[in-house]
Amino acid sequence: MIASCAGFVRGAGLVVFALVLTLTSAAHAERRVALVLGNSQYQHAPALPNPVHDAQAMAERLKGLDFEVVSGFNLTKLQTQTTIAQFAKQVRGADVALLFYAGHGLQVSGKNYLLPVDAALQDETSLDFEAVPVDFILRQMSRETSIRLIFLDACRDNPLAEVLAKTAGVKGASSGLAEIPIENGGAGTLVAFATSPNQTAFDGSDDHSPFTSALLAHIGETNVSITEAMNRVTGDVFKATAGKQRPWINVSLTTAVVLHKVDLNAPLIVGEASAPPPEDNSQVRTANPPASTDDAQLALNALRQKIPRLASDDPIFFDHPIDFGDPAIDGKSIAQLIKGMPRFSPVEGLDKSVWEGKHCNGCHEWDETRLCEQAKNFATNDVSVLRLQHPLGTRFKVALAKWAQGGCK
Known part of the structure; x- marks a missing residue:
């Protein structure tokens, strides 16, 4: 045959x-x-x-x-x-x-x-x-x-x-x-x-x-x-x-195989240099971190200062326009953005010819349920929004976390 x-x-x-x-x-x-x-x-x-x-x-x-x-x-x-x-x-x-x-x-x-x-x-x-x-x-x-x-x-x-x-x-x-x-x-x-x-x-x-x-x-x-x-x-x-x-x-x-295993609640330790600004060089939180003698907590607080704030404190809804504080995505909803084009590589180092001009949803098959699960991770551990680049940028992940905190409505 x-x-x-x-x-x-x-x-x-x-x-x-x-x-x-x-x-x-x-x-x-x-x-x-x-x-x-x-x-x-x-x-x-x-x-x-x-x-x-x-x-x-x-x-x-x-x-x-x-x-x-x-x-x-x-x-x-x-x-x-x-x-x-x-x-x-x-x-x-x-x-x-x-x-x-x-x-x-x-x-x-x-x-x-x-x-x-x-x-x-x-x-x-x-x-x-x-x-x-x-x-x-x-x-x-x-x-x-x-x-x-x-x-x-x-x-x-x-x-x-x-x-x-x-x-x-x-x-x-x-x-x-x-x-x-x-x-x-x-x-x-x-x-x-x-x-x-x-x-x-x-x-x-x-x-x-x-x-x-x-x-x-x-x-x-x-x-x-x-x-x-x-x-x-x-x-x-x-x-x-x-x-x-x-x-x-x-x-x-005979064992679970996880190719990208991350402990989202892992502690942070102090590195050798200070952190650069987020990718869009936009406004970041300026509140002083609470005093602490614990190095890990100090590192955590330092990283939290790098999380960009959204331009509005209004509640986040899946299909409502959002004031991100980033002109590239301001006025668009989560629902709109996941059907649009990525702004950054979905995988670090991936050649532009592979992802540029493609629709985000065509690769990720994002929907409300899957995004909510991802958003819950960001809400549970806020510094996780800075750990990996996102195709739609860090502010999008910040908005996802806030959306999850509101019940993914």
Whole structure:
């Protein structure tokens, strides 16, 4: 049986403004290594619009989650093997090993293959010389590693599978991949497919496929386990494709895996320098902090002085205009802003070409419920609004905290 894509053989960090925040992050205790591959410019099949964009964005996201990333885009078979060899050396002994692939793939007799851009597949023998067995990569990921995470967005329509089926005389060619049996070892494995076995996934009309778009939105969410993140990914993809595509997850993890773990109530300790002003250089609180001989409390109070004030003390409502004190967003409501364009990168260091001009809600799938949960974190620990950049700026997070204090109305 030959099939392309959709069901691969399944199985098998913090200084803020120079004040050190004692945040609990799995990255500080774990060594994480990822292999990210994306192929779009196929030489013997029509080009795919999004896989390279998908892979590049995922590589940046994973770097932000403290992964050592080995990546390759539009690689030939030889280049792919060289990249995998580099990954194999780096991944040995890692706490978390991760594979992300976007592009064409196929299965033959229950075995899955990734297709480099120079694959022609004129006959079944071509598989050994032109394609890359997924099992081969999984073996490299399994050497002395604890947790293995595999994400396969390889479910586009694949004309090469049809060519191979015809020339090799193999029946049952379709746009789907086979399941991967999960092997025992370490703390377990999660395998996520863009769609159900033997089904075709959408490449997407924007810069990312529906699966990768949802994965980018959820894989680094604060204090969310990878299994819960994938539940959210599944829901987002199902909704975005009007029920036509349902990601398929196979998981056997013996421990909760949280890629962005933060203790929002962690104390602060004094750093070596004073904090710079917030990103918009706007008015900040000037009230003197209460006297204290406790260094941690002094540091906390110093950081609180950097939290910008809103221009108005009026209550915050989801769909009412807000006077933020920032001309770029003044007079707009939370509901309006989450459907607009981001002002800052959603991930530190992410290239502007990836996020500029995109709609915030297209990546984050923000709604009142999700925003309220985020807002409650800011309300519970007010200095958390300064810890990470926000696509809509710090004042937006201050408004969210006030909205939560009012009951998220």
